[in-house]
Amino acid sequence: MRCPFCGNIDTQVKDSRPAEDHVSIRRRRFCPACGGRFTTYERVQLRDLVVIKSSGKREDFDRDKLERSIRISMQKRPIEPERIDQMISGIVRRLESMGETDVGSKQIGEIVMEALARIDTVAYVRFASVYKNFQQADDFDKFVAELRPQTAGEPES
Numbered sequence: 001m002r003c004p005f006c007g008n009i010d011t012q013v014k015d016s017r018p019a020e021d022h023v024s025i026r027r028r029r030f031c032p033a034c035g036g037r038f039t040t041y042e043r044v045q046l047r048d049l050v051v052i053k054s055s056g057k058r059e060d061f062d063r064d065k066l067e068r069s070i071r072i073s074m075q076k077r078p079i080e081p082e083r084i085d086q087m088i089s090g091i092v093r094r095l096e097s098m099g100e101t102d103v104g105s106k107q108i109g110e111i112v113m114e115a116l117a118r119i120d121t122v123a124y125v126r127f128a129s130v131y132k133n134f135q136q137a138d139d140f141d142k143f144v145a146e147l148r149p150q151t152a153g154e155p156e157s
């Protein structure tokens with residue numbers, strides 16, 4: 001695993017342990033070249049998913065992107081990080097077990113909203129309000145940028 005700090009390929013695993021109810025393995029890694037420490041997660045991937053955007057464009061499913069958007073919508077909410085991890089794993093498992101390799105971006109958004117609604121109303125509202133614009137914009141990076149909460153304080157709608 002390449003060191004994210006210096007690019008050295010020869011990094012060492014210091015510690016491995018199961019995380020999130022044993023659906024992933026957490027590895028603490030150490031880079032002997034720069035002394036950097038980082039963590040990786042190993043997960044089962046049942047199938048390689050492809051996201052079909054509403055424009056018809058195809059894109060490999062990216063768990064990190066999904067995770068980023070969900071974490072942003074949950075910022076400053078009193079929810080344990082493990083709970084969020086579990087929710088994300090649940091969403092990904094649902095997507096993977098739908099029996100199709102191709103998933104619509106719309107479908108993903110709906111599953112996320114469903115999951116968020118069960119956990120936290122504020123996060124749900126944040127996600128849902130941005131998601132509506134996103135469907136027109138069809139641009140995930142823009143979506144993530146719009147989700148970023150304003151620093152001046154949130155309207156609690």
Ligand SMILES: [Zn+2]
Nearest residue numbers: 003006031034
């Ligand atoms: Zn390094």
